[in-house]
Amino acid sequence: MRNFHVVIGGGGFGGLTAAKRLGKEIRNRKLPCKLTLIDKENHHLFQPLLYQVATAGLAATDIAVPIRSELNRFEQIDVRMETIERIDLEQKILFSSKGSLSYDFLILSLGMRVNYFGHDEWSSFCLGLKTLGDGRLIRNAILNAFEQAEIEKDPKEQQKYLTFVIVGGGPTGVELAGALAELSKKSLKKDFRNIDPKKSRIVLIEAAPRILLPYTERLSMQARRCLEKMGVEIILSRPVEKIEKGKIIFKGGMIEASTILWAAGVCAVQLPGLDVPKEKDGRIKVLEDLTIPGHPEVFVIGDMASLPGVPAVAPAAIQMGKYVAYEITRRIAFQSGLSLDRDVSKPTAFHYLDKGMMTTLGRGKALVQFRNFGFNGFIAWIVWLLIHIITLISFRNRLSVLIQWAWAYLRFQPGARLLSK
Amino acid sequence: MRNFHVVIGGGGFGGLTAAKRLGKEIRNRKLPCKLTLIDKENHHLFQPLLYQVATAGLAATDIAVPIRSELNRFEQIDVRMETIERIDLEQKILFSSKGSLSYDFLILSLGMRVNYFGHDEWSSFCLGLKTLGDGRLIRNAILNAFEQAEIEKDPKEQQKYLTFVIVGGGPTGVELAGALAELSKKSLKKDFRNIDPKKSRIVLIEAAPRILLPYTERLSMQARRCLEKMGVEIILSRPVEKIEKGKIIFKGGMIEASTILWAAGVCAVQLPGLDVPKEKDGRIKVLEDLTIPGHPEVFVIGDMASLPGVPAVAPAAIQMGKYVAYEITRRIAFQSGLSLDRDVSKPTAFHYLDKGMMTTLGRGKALVQFRNFGFNGFIAWIVWLLIHIITLISFRNRLSVLIQWAWAYLRFQPGARLLSK
Known part of the structure; x- marks a missing residue:
């Protein structure tokens, strides 16, 4: 055979x-x-x-x-x-x-x-998020920016360290912006003496006229308001023109920031x-x-x-x-001439079962859209949390990780704030 | 004031x-x-x-x-x-x-x-363990060696990937050797198809005539026997003469190994x-x-x-x-003219309270020495485990980590086997 x-x-x-x-x-x-x-x-x-x-x-x-x-x-x-x-x-x-x-x-x-849209040279100044290594690099960059701001004497340089720009208002950009707002405004709030992490500037730049394009306009608007309330500055309809070390130039403006994250493509x-x-x-x-x-x-x-x-x-x-x-x-x-329980002679086509989509904005805040039906807020977040916990458990089979995570998550005391090469 | x-x-x-x-x-x-x-x-x-x-x-x-x-x-x-x-x-x-x-x-x-004893050039071929970054580098090197061995066709090269040399038979070297023996012989045993991780060669080289010098001769001998039973090859009285990429030369011999770890000083x-x-x-x-x-x-x-x-x-x-x-x-x-509850006028001297020392060899195996009294085996390991758990809990205040760790540890299924840049 x-x-x-x-x-x-x-x-x-x-x-x-x-x-x-x-x-x-x-x-x-x-x-x-x-x-x-x-x-x-x-x-x-x-x-x-x-x-x-x-x-x-x-x-x-x-x-x-x-x-x-x-x-x-x-x-x-x-x-x-x-x-x-x-x-x-x-x-x-x-x-x-x-x-x-x-x-x-x-x-x-x-x-x-x-994908930097043909500008691969931007990758040195602007971190993308796709692999575990990328995740670690971004974490190191963010934590290091706060550490440098704390010991920096020049107020202009300090402000640059405390400015975080996220390019791209899709789900990844939105989730990064929300998590960064919570990190700086909640988790780190007591950690520094010379700077106030709450005053960090978190900017989300999007080329389109609204964030979260795959969602309905209503949900997208609600997400925008929610992020703004969390302290995220949202700049819409501004395509990025150039990224240099510590500087981003977009249509009609420029921002100096030591940390620039790429979630645009x-x-x-x-x-x-x-x-x-x-x-x-x-x-x-x-x-x-x-x-x-x-x-x-x-x-x-x-x-x-x-x-x-x-x-x-x-x-x-x-x-x-x-x-x-x-x-x-x-x-x-x-x-191989083996029989299957189902009729195997006919080819089948792939059918996608739409389970909807969801994006989290922060603790207790998320968007859920299922076909034309969408909602946001705490219930949406609970749905998001349950689905991720269930999927992650089946994937990892390690309940203890989840308990630990839920605990740290709810206390705003993430345990992974380690800077390491 | x-x-x-x-x-x-x-x-x-x-x-x-x-x-x-x-x-x-x-x-x-x-x-x-x-x-x-x-x-x-x-x-x-x-x-x-x-x-x-x-x-x-x-x-x-x-x-x-x-x-x-x-x-x-x-x-x-x-x-x-x-x-x-x-x-x-x-x-x-x-x-x-x-x-x-x-x-x-x-x-x-x-x-x-x-400290490479004046041979800083060895540091490129021989990893030391002191920082969290070092720990990650060594883990990546070890896991990568198994991955490379799995896809290597030349049996000689394959053997090199499956040879791990640890220089230095002090507590760090002994703990590394024991953990490496368990990783290759237990945790990874079902993971590969082209190689048998159980056949990896783990060599501990020590310049002195016995390992674990701070311990009594009896305990040191027992540790040696225990490690040998776990599959660790112990070479004594052999000072290292030269380390090159993938090769270690010591008095009277030479070993080719893609992973060389430094725990000698x-x-x-x-x-x-x-x-x-x-x-x-x-x-x-x-x-x-x-x-x-x-x-x-x-x-x-x-x-x-x-x-x-x-x-x-x-x-x-x-x-x-x-x-x-x-x-x-x-x-x-x-x-400052403040009063303290104790008499503060007299200077005091530092007094060290000896709490003994301990080294773990593997699951259920450790050495404990308290002044002239020493023992090894399962009880010693339980003492080691309890002391480390208690210290780590007070240090981290996160019971869930310990539960998770104990669980993974006892099942020989460590969760941190991630290779990442």
Whole structure:
């Protein structure tokens, strides 16, 4: 009997879900199949809470888990920490930094990376947030800015240290701004003697005329008012023109700030050799079964895939991961003459189940939008908290982390305020 | 009334204890006194458990706490994150990277740093363990070695990745070796497919004829046997001659290893301008009241101080911190005409209360020595665990961390196995 090899590129929500599902199917149905997951990092990241690591609310270990320990119960799964470099679609080979892998089925789930819209030189002065390393860099930058302000004698320089600019008013920018406002105005309020962290200036700059574009205008306006009440300055309709060290220039103005954070754009990770139709932001236009044209053995899932009506969010990646795992199981079973409990002869299309979206602004403050129905405030925050706690528990299986986190979170005393190289 | 300024250099066990005690005395007795603590890091480190961060058993946030949050309840205490550069003993001024501070009393508690015995060039190939950053570097090196071994095809190179050499058989070296043996032989045993982490080679090299010199010969021998049973190779009486990238040369032999850890020596941090009698390892010979000759206003405490009969351990630093806090309170009260509950006219000498020493070898295995009485095994480990849990709780005040830690620890499933830049 032919032995299949499934390769998964990327251990994010899409890739890890697909790996777990396929691992189970291989074990339970005794499919003649081996699976290899490649990722450049050794951990899966719970990205929706990464802004908390960046703002010292959570430790890196609270929101990341080694990919190996998530998958070590599946003997047929091999995990390799490598960088994927190139693909040969015709030969069905994936080339990595250390070698190459032949595949029968390939699942690409490489996600997005920070995109400075062609201004990569800005990356030195303006930190983006995508990896755990980014989160740590931003946390160090923020905490260091307060420390430098405390010992700085020149009031002008001091003000620069106490100014934080966030570029981009999407969910990431909004969550960073809210968490930064709470950090400076609540958590740190008693910590300094020469400066008053409450007086820090937190500015959110957005090129569009309103923040949180994916939400309804009403919710977006409520979020804006809420952030302003928390002390965040919001500048709208101002595209950024230039970023230098400690200075940001936008249409009609300029701000000096030692900490500038970039939450304005991401683009799909590019893989040389993957010459298929793409969106402007690099996402790959997939067919309705998430494969690419002419290659029914290559699936693209998660943020990297573009399919009408499916947003680039974690729940979509998870649903796609489950779908491709089932689809590949179906095909391998069919080709191996194994029977499945369901009728496996007909191909299926991926259907996205919209679970709505939510963004948190701060403690007790969040927005929830489910199709055309949206609400904000404390109830929205409770919904946000419960959903994240439940997802994080199933993901980490460590209740104690959550207890600890909830405790620190509610007391405004985050435990992760460590500056370290 | 004259206002006093006490400056503390260093936020380790000695400095932080002194700051907390003095903070309380200033507040309760209304002493006319301000206090400034300077440290180059923003956190206090629970050093006795740093080897756990280095071997992925604990997260950085579990064993470190921001100095500011430990001291923010004392309004008279100012914390500055700066590097101390030089001292002028005559003018009573401490110079730092950002300015200078005049003091009436100075407490120096700068601790030790890794010492390569004049071979600073070894530091690039051989990691020392003193700061939280060091702990993270070592953890990344260890985890990365396993990842590289997993994808390496050349068996010789693979063996190099799976060889870990620890130089120095003192408590740090022994704890690192034991934790590394458990990590590779227990925690990681199911994680890989191409390598067997159980077959990693863990070598402890010591120049002296036995490990753990401060302990009795009997305990040292028992520790050696215990480590060997855990799979650690112990090489005695072999001084290191040269360390290169991936290679260590010692008297009579050579080992190729991609990970070489240095636990063979430390020396006291040196402060330009502090021209006083010192030991060979740079520790300052203090008088019986912990001051330096000719300068009754300058105290040196913790690992940086050398006093006959007092070892360089955390309990000694804590006792010294309490002593100088009381001594300075006494002097300020006396000079300000305030009365104290005790007779304050007579100077006192520092007395060290020996609380014994202990070293852990692994789960359920430790050594305890109290003066001439020593024991090892499970009871010793329970004593070690209780003392560390109690100290860590009082230090962190966060029971949940301990619950989480104990749980992960007992299951051999440490949660901190994250590789990150």
